Amino acid sequence: MARVIFLPVEVGISRKNGTIQLTEKQGGRKARVPVVQTSEIFALSGAEPDGTLLSLLAQYTVPLHIFKDGTHISTYIPFASVLSGKSVLAQVRTLEDTQQRWSLAREILRGGARLRCMASRMLRPEEKEEWECRYMDCLAAGYAAGTDGTTDSLRAFDRIDRDFLCREQWRDEELRYAEGLSKGVVLSALPRLSLDPWIGILKQEKTDIPPLAADMLFLFSPLLTWLWPHKKRPSPARRDLPETFRRHMGRRGATNGARIWSLKYLPVREGYALSARFSTGRPYRCASRVEVERCAE
Numbered sequence: 001m002a003r004v005i006f007l008p009v010e011v012g013i014s015r016k017n018g019t020i021q022l023t024e025k026q027g028g029r030k031a032r033v034p035v036v037q038t039s040e041i042f043a044l045s046g047a048e049p050d051g052t053l054l055s056l057l058a059q060y061t062v063p064l065h066i067f068k069d070g071t072h073i074s075t076y077i078p079f080a081s082v083l084s085g086k087s088v089l090a091q092v093r094t095l096e097d098t099q100q101r102w103s104l105a106r107e108i109l110r111g112g113a114r115l116r117c118m119a120s121r122m123l124r125p126e127e128k129e130e131w132e133c134r135y136m137d138c139l140a141a142g143y144a145a146g147t148d149g150t151t152d153s154l155r156a157f158d159r160i161d162r163d164f165l166c167r168e169q170w171r172d173e174e175l176r177y178a179e180g181l182s183k184g185v186v187l188s189a190l191p192r193l194s195l196d197p198w199i200g201i202l203k204q205e206k207t208d209i210p211p212l213a214a215d216m217l218f219l220f221s222p223l224l225t226w227l228w229p230h231k232k233r234p235s236p237a238r239r240d241l242p243e244t245f246r247r248h249m250g251r252r253g254a255t256n257g258a259r260i261w262s263l264k265y266l267p268v269r270e271g272y273a274l275s276a277r278f279s280t281g282r283p284y285r286c287a288s289r290v291e292v293e294r295c296a297e
Helices: 052-061 086-095 098-123 125-143 149-168 174-190 211-224 241-249 263-280
Strands: 004-008 011-016 019-024 030-034 040-044 046-051 064-068 071-076 251-254 258-261
Touching: 004 241, 011 040, 011 052, 019 046, 040 174, 046 052, 046 064, 064 174, 071 174, 071 241, 086 098, 086 263, 098 125, 098 149, 098 211, 125 149, 149 211, 174 211, 174 263, 211 263, 241 263, 251 263
Parallel strands: 004 040, 011 046, 040 064
Antiparallel strands: 011 019, 019 030, 064 071, 251 258
């Protein structure tokens, strides 16, 4: 079974006989990892991949996320695996229609507000009315502003988010690390979707990730970032970060019948729902049936 690989030290990454070869920058120790048993790589202390290695990762659809001192530096995504054809044409046709695009944007704004209210109830139940009122007022203002006001609406959401995270007493370095890990999770969803990642729905300010990924990050950051266990928030000094990451991202996030979706795969699930909307016109309900289980500290 393919698994997520975490690299705690700085490494060089190369291709060796169809496998991934890891070489420590300090010490020179080497190890090989079968690419067919790897679903994703998080290089937490930096990495230098060579071109042949990136070609191998693209062939097997394995994203590589590079961090340095708790900051997300870059992600190599195998875009060659993103499907093209009818699905992308349907996406373009839908989003070129101003009315349809605004309908989808409204849904994502609504879903983002709902998930923020959910997270605030879980984390600060004694203040739930305060945060629900602020987010619902922000959503109402976004509806009134219409499609041309989406960027301003997102700024307003961000201001409330920062107030909430300040109340939660996040340290800057921990929040930066958690946001970087969330960005990696969202970017990893893109190769699994038959959508063009460079065509987003919300009119966002320029970001360092594809527009569709930025939409997903706005939607799911309250769950992926805010809900980290308080006593185990990520930092470069934490040796148990890989295990904490797996447990956090493995929490139940939604169900479809008998199928259970973890937090990590909620962006993939949402992408499937958008694909169905683009291709078949099926009604789209953002973050449908998303309910996150509480996590014991």
